[in-house]
Amino acid sequence: MIFSELLTNYKLIDPVQLCTHFKLLPFEIFTYNETQKNYVLLAGKNNPIDILKKYKGPVFISKNDMKAYLNISFENFDKCRTDFEDTISSDLSSTEEKVKSLYNYGDVLVANILNNPDDPELIKGTHFFIKKVIHFSSGDFVVIDRLQRMTDKDKYQFRHSLNVFLTGITFIHFLLKEKFLQLSEQEVSAMALGLFFHDVGMIYIPPEIRLKTGALTTHERDTIQKHPILGFDLLNNMIKQRNVSLSDVNLDIIKYHHERMDGSGYPFKLQGENIPVAARLCSICDVYNALIMDRSYHSSIDSFSACRVLFEEMRNLFDRQLLKYFLILLGPKNQLTQNVENYSEEKLPE
Numbered sequence: 001m002i003f004s005e006l007l008t009n010y011k012l013i014d015p016v017q018l019c020t021h022f023k024l025l026p027f028e029i030f031t032y033n034e035t036q037k038n039y040v041l042l043a044g045k046n047n048p049i050d051i052l053k054k055y056k057g058p059v060f061i062s063k064n065d066m067k068a069y070l071n072i073s074f075e076n077f078d079k080c081r082t083d084f085e086d087t088i089s090s091d092l093s094s095t096e097e098k099v100k101s102l103y104n105y106g107d108v109l110v111a112n113i114l115n116n117p118d119d120p121e122l123i124k125g126t127h128f129f130i131k132k133v134i135h136f137s138s139g140d141f142v143v144i145d146r147l148q149r150m151t152d153k154d155k156y157q158f159r160h161s162l163n164v165f166l167t168g169i170t171f172i173h174f175l176l177k178e179k180f181l182q183l184s185e186q187e188v189s190a191m192a193l194g195l196f197f198h199d200v201g202m203i204y205i206p207p208e209i210r211l212k213t214g215a216l217t218t219h220e221r222d223t224i225q226k227h228p229i230l231g232f233d234l235l236n237n238m239i240k241q242r243n244v245s246l247s248d249v250n251l252d253i254i255k256y257h258h259e260r261m262d263g264s265g266y267p268f269k270l271q272g273e274n275i276p277v278a279a280r281l282c283s284i285c286d287v288y289n290a291l292i293m294d295r296s297y298h299s300s301i302d303s304f305s306a307c308r309v310l311f312e313e314m315r316n317l318f319d320r321q322l323l324k325y326f327l328i329l330l331g332p333k334n335q336l337t338q339n340v341e342n343y344s345e346e347k348l349p350e
């Protein structure tokens with residue numbers, strides 16, 4: 001895709017910023033036809049926004065419509081935040097309504113943060129969201145089940161961050177219940193925030209690489225593999241220059257979430273327990289969500305199949321004990337669970 005050409009007259013937009021509270025749009029939305037190398041109208045002015053919701057690829061607007069787009073996205077963000085704050089604390093709202101408002105606000109919050117990485121107010125605002133989600137999901141398996149169902153499929157570029165965060169929160173609650181981890185409320189919040197921001201460095205990766213549908217060249221792969229360091233630098237600078245309070249756990253997750261137990265990860269090729277435990281936990285949630293996510297370049301697989309892949313094809317990449325608990329939490333309750341129960345006793349391959 002020739003993004004450089006596209007971006008001279010057209011602007012890549014994030015549809016999540018528009019979708020929640022509007023039925024019609026005051027501007028046109030385009031897709032890009034890679035074969036014919038031209039823009040194609042996806043939704044005209046005043047078309048129902050449902051057309052946009054069904055489309056999975058990147059979408060663009062004319063640069064002339066940027067002001068209208070920004071107005072709508074600000075309004076949408078405010079409405080989602082107010083709706084979340086009202087719904088999540090209300091005794092009159094059902095679990096389904098709470099989960100829906102959580103997703104609507106979480107989506108636009110992640111998109112806003114990743115589109116405006118230099119705004120420390122958004123990061124501070126995230127603390128409130130995370131606290132509410134931890135409290136909402138704590139130990140309630142109906143809530144956990146609803147959240148997991150919501151993470152099964154997605155089309156948005158940045159929803160992955162939200163999904164990894166929600167899976168991670170569920171997983172942390174389970175590890176606390178099983179007494180595998182003992183964490184204070186503050187430590188849980190710190191881990192949750194790290195999960196939420198784990199891929200923040202991706203904003204520095206050019207869209208023509210980040211959104212590429214085909215195989216990556218060596219140079220493109222090297223570029224993508226810089227995102228943990230870029231994300232770490234971004235938040236580290238915020239701590240120093242903008243007085244944003246973040247703990248080492250946040251930074252560990254961002255910096256080390258692509259390291260693997262056998263040393264095959266990046267960027268440092270750390271091995272085993274040299275990888276901080278919070279990053280080991282994030283790596284399982286990250287890969288699991290990548291497998292179940294519906295992307296333009298691959299179809300998703302269901303949750304149980306993803307657990308099978310983690311165990312049968314990837315288990316040497318992850319912390320054994322953490323993977324065992326993860327599969328007991330989310331995997332099919334059959335032969336695989338039995339294998340998993342015995343798995344942590346097995347000898348590591350020489």
Ligand SMILES: [Fe+2]
Nearest residue numbers: 198199257258
């Ligand atoms: Fe990542």
